[in-house]
Amino acid sequence: MIIELPQVGESVTEGTIVQWLKQVGDSVERYDPLVEVLTDKVSMEVPSPVTGVITEILAMEGETLPMGAPIASIQTADASNTDSDSVAPNDSSYTNQPVAPSDTTPIVPDAQHSVSRIGVLLKDVAPVGPTGAGNVVVPAPDDAPAPQSKGAGSRRRRRYSPAVQRLADEHRIDLQQVEGTGINGRVTRKDVLAFIESQADAAVQAPAMPSPATPISDMPAASVPATSPQESADEERLPLSPVRRVIAANMKRSVSEIPSAWSITEVDVSGLARRRDALKDEFMRREGINLTYLHFVIKAVAESLRENPLLNSSWGDDAIILKRRINIGIAVAAPDGLVVPVLRDADTLSVAGIAVRASELTARARQGGLTIEDMQSGTFTLNNTGALGSVASQPIINYPQGNHPQAAILTTEAVVKRAVVIEDAIAIRAMMNVCLTFDHRIMDGAEASAFTNAVKRRLEAITDDTGIY
Amino acid sequence: MAEMNVLEAVREAMREEMLRDERVFVLGEDVGVRGGVFLATDGFVDQFGTERVIDTPIAESSIAGMALGAAMHGMRPIAEIQFADFIWPVFNQIVGEAARARYGSNGKLSVPLVLRAPEGGGVRGALYHSQSAEAYFCHAPGLKVVTPATPYDAKGLLKSAIRDDDPVIFLEHKRTYRLVRGEVPDSEYTLPIGKADVKRAGDDVSVFTYGLMVHHCLEAAQTLEGEGINAEIVDLRTLRPLDTEAVLESAMKTGKALVVHEDNKVGGIGGEVAAIIAEDAFEYLDAPVRRLAGPEVPAMPFSPPLEALYMLNSDKIADAIRSLAAY
Numbered sequence: 001m002i003i004e005l006p007q008v009g010e011s012v013t014e015g016t017i018v019q020w021l022k023q024v025g026d027s028v029e030r031y032d033p034l035v036e037v038l039t040d041k042v043s044m045e046v047p048s049p050v051t052g053v054i055t056e057i058l059a060m061e062g063e064t065l066p067m068g069a070p071i072a073s074i075q076t077a078d079a080s081n082t083d084s085d086s087v088a089p090n091d092s093s094y095t096n097q098p099v100a101p102s103d104t105t106p107i108v109p110d111a112q113h114s115v116s117r118i119g120v121l122l123k124d125v126a127p128v129g130p131t132g133a134g135n136v137v138v139p140a141p142d143d144a145p146a147p148q149s150k151g152a153g154s155r156r157r158r159r160y161s162p163a164v165q166r167l168a169d170e171h172r173i174d175l176q177q178v179e180g181t182g183i184n185g186r187v188t189r190k191d192v193l194a195f196i197e198s199q200a201d202a203a204v205q206a207p208a209m210p211s212p213a214t215p216i217s218d219m220p221a222a223s224v225p226a227t228s229p230q231e232s233a234d235e236e237r238l239p240l241s242p243v244r245r246v247i248a249a250n251m252k253r254s255v256s257e258i259p260s261a262w263s264i265t266e267v268d269v270s271g272l273a274r275r276r277d278a279l280k281d282e283f284m285r286r287e288g289i290n291l292t293y294l295h296f297v298i299k300a301v302a303e304s305l306r307e308n309p310l311l312n313s314s315w316g317d318d319a320i321i322l323k324r325r326i327n328i329g330i331a332v333a334a335p336d337g338l339v340v341p342v343l344r345d346a347d348t349l350s351v352a353g354i355a356v357r358a359s360e361l362t363a364r365a366r367q368g369g370l371t372i373e374d375m376q377s378g379t380f381t382l383n384n385t386g387a388l389g390s391v392a393s394q395p396i397i398n399y400p401q402g403n404h405p406q407a408a409i410l411t412t413e414a415v416v417k418r419a420v421v422i423e424d425a426i427a428i429r430a431m432m433n434v435c436l437t438f439d440h441r442i443m444d445g446a447e448a449s450a451f452t453n454a455v456k457r458r459l460e461a462i463t464d465d466t467g468i469y
Numbered sequence: 470m471a472e473m474n475v476l477e478a479v480r481e482a483m484r485e486e487m488l489r490d491e492r493v494f495v496l497g498e499d500v501g502v503r504g505g506v507f508l509a510t511d512g513f514v515d516q517f518g519t520e521r522v523i524d525t526p527i528a529e530s531s532i533a534g535m536a537l538g539a540a541m542h543g544m545r546p547i548a549e550i551q552f553a554d555f556i557w558p559v560f561n562q563i564v565g566e567a568a569r570a571r572y573g574s575n576g577k578l579s580v581p582l583v584l585r586a587p588e589g590g591g592v593r594g595a596l597y598h599s600q601s602a603e604a605y606f607c608h609a610p611g612l613k614v615v616t617p618a619t620p621y622d623a624k625g626l627l628k629s630a631i632r633d634d635d636p637v638i639f640l641e642h643k644r645t646y647r648l649v650r651g652e653v654p655d656s657e658y659t660l661p662i663g664k665a666d667v668k669r670a671g672d673d674v675s676v677f678t679y680g681l682m683v684h685h686c687l688e689a690a691q692t693l694e695g696e697g698i699n700a701e702i703v704d705l706r707t708l709r710p711l712d713t714e715a716v717l718e719s720a721m722k723t724g725k726a727l728v729v730h731e732d733n734k735v736g737g738i739g740g741e742v743a744a745i746i747a748e749d750a751f752e753y754l755d756a757p758v759r760r761l762a763g764p765e766v767p768a769m770p771f772s773p774p775l776e777a778l779y780m781l782n783s784d785k786i787a788d789a790i791r792s793l794a795a796y
Contacts, residue, residue, distance in 0.1 A: 117619060117620075117621035117622075117651050117652050117653070118619050118621075118651060118668055118687070119475070119618070119619040119620055119621070119645075119649040119650055119651030119684070131506050131507050131643075161724070161754055161755040161756060162751050162752045162753065162754050162755075163724040163752065163753050163754055163755035164755060165752075166752045166753070182795065182796050183795055183796055186796065188755055188756075188796070189724040189755035190673075190755075
């Protein structure tokens with residue numbers, strides 16, 4: 001039966017094959033992990049839906065496919081065996097073709113062979129008995145084909161020999177570009193050598209500049225010609241991880257499609273800082289969680305989004321799609337790259353509730369333990385770039401593959417004590433910048449500023465009496 | 470330059486060495502008056518006398534034992550085992566003693582003997598006149614094992630074997646004796662033990678082989694040339710010590726390796742060659758290393774069709790090369 005890329009979550013439309021956990025010819029039990037698939041930056045193991053033997057792998061590692069696309073073929077035990085590749089047993093029979101015995105065969109070299117030091121094997125001389133003295137005639141057998149090596153005819157897709165991989169590395173070749181002439185289209189060492197030669201020829205003939213009709217940014221990465229070793233002697237090429245590829249595609253999609261604008265707002269978080277300092281030890285003792293500025297910010301953002309619904313929307317080409325739920329994505333630096341787990345219905349939670357949920361999500365993100373559900377349905381994104389030491393940053397709007405882009409993204413910057421002027425007096429205050437990038441198609445500066453001012457107002461309103469439960 | 474067959478080359482090598490060095494003598498069953506069952510020592514008893522051309526009882530263990538003792542005392546015996554099929558009784562003397570004498574005596578003793586034996590099938594020899602013996606001896610450190618394929622190689626290598634200070638097992642394929650003819654220089658020459666020889670250069674598939682199969686492989690390569698497949702035929706010539714350098718060089722060049730031998734596959738030389746390639750040329754491989762070898766049956770059948778089925782030939786070899794080239 002044909003195995004399809006399963007639907008793994010709402011609004012996920014495609015997935016990338018990261019790694020096959022079974023190969024052609026492997027037996028699989030139902031529910032055995034079959035293949036690792038990456039969607040929306042979460043990778044997961046797709047289990048086999050049946051018990052059987054994998055007869056074909058249809059989706060290569062690195063390939064991105066729509067949900068429902070065929071990815072493999074599994075021969076189940078009860079299925080008929082008619083399309084098996086197995087080689088029929090070799091039924092070679094011999095026919096006796098007696099050669100007329102001559103009396104004494106003169107032992108002379110075949111006239112058409114020149115005699116050299118290598119020597120020649122005389123043909124049609126019937127040997128000879130144990131000592132080579134007799135004159136027994138050996139009937140010539142039919143040509144018996146050499147026994148087929150197991151697996152010689154089995155299908156292999158895009159599995160490269162060590163020689164091919166080494167050559168590809170040395171000459172920086174994308175093997176997907178090389179046409180295979182081996183069994184079942186396997187790329188052979190000679191195919192790579194021919195490809196290298198053709199690249200060298202092309203490099204000599206082709207002009208150095210790409211044609212102006214093709215903007216470089218639109219060229220698929222794979223078609224960029226391999227650089228020659230001389231050019232790259234002082235460079236190193238890092239192959240892209242699947243996560244890196246997804247991030248790159250999402251960032252490029254966002255920047256190239258969304259006409260965005262940016263603003264920065266100063267927030268006096270002295271009250272917040274004091275309140276947080278007063279609560280954090282008790283909170284750690286009671287909840288086992290480090291209460292941070294971010295938890296208060298999430299609360300303020302969620303309430304401000306409720307107040308400014310355009311910020312919690314999406315550009316739908318012919319309409320603006322307002323989101324009823326407020327699901328705030330929180331950017332987390334995970335080992336493989338940036339991920340954005342979603343804290344759902346943040347407007348319904350207290351600061352304490354947000355702290356519990358957010359710390360649980362970020363912990364799992366750092367351990368690579370997020371599920372597809374954790375990543376979905378975000379309506380707004382918050383990035384605490386201040387944790388990295390930044391005092392101003394220009395975030396890129398979250399535009400996950402297969403989804404509508406969000407309307408805006410907010411960063412919270414480092415909390416810094418600064419001298420500020422308050423009513424003609426100079427005071428030392430804990431200050432924090434918040435930066436907003438917003439989709440200018442959806443709103444103008446007025447709406448965006450209304451939102452950041454709402455956030456500012458809420459954060460500055462935190463006093464020693466503010467509750468968190 | 471003279472043209473001769475392998476048997477004549479073997480005979481000339483022994484004759485020249487006996488003329489050159491008085492310590493060299495031959496012993497074996499029927500090597501004297503009969504001149505050897507294959508006539509390898511034809512005329513020797515008249516030329517060198519019965520003290521240097523010794524007919525022995527039909528007792529291979531004593532042939533090996535006498536050669537071992539004589540060699541330890543400074544002689545250079547060439548012991549002939551009439552057929553490699555009868556070589557098994559020499560095991561204790563050759564593997565147990567000769568191979569270990571230098572090591573065991575801390576270099577005080579050496580055993581400069583040559584044990585010659587015709588081996589191999591395809592001659593209607595059936596169970597007791599067709600066996601291949603090389604794999605058993607190749608396992609023993611302290612022995613050298615030589616398997617020439619051509620008159621030129623047979624003569625040059627046998628002369629080196631006789632001059633070698635350590636025991637050499639010299640296995641001549643009996644089907645090459647009269648069927649393989651080639652040029653042999655008139656002048657004195659020797660060939661180094663432990664060096665393979667590229668009999669035919671190619672860049673698609675490396676074929677490692679020895680003995681009679683060298684010729685079948687060359688035939689197969691000739692056929693395949695017409696199909697655009699260029700096979701490199703490497704004659705290993707010496708199976709111990711194997712010419713690792715030559716094996717790796719060729720395997721790295723083509724990326725595809727096939728080992729061909731008449732001896733059965735399991736525990737054969739093919740496994741050793743394949744392992745060398747896997748260990749040190751892995752990154753150059755473009756295909757699995759393959760072996761084409763005799764079947765896992767206890768001995769050569771007598772029935773002609775079955776013998777033909779047992780033996781490899783150029784068609785079977787061509788198929789194996791073709792399949793590897795296509796991989």
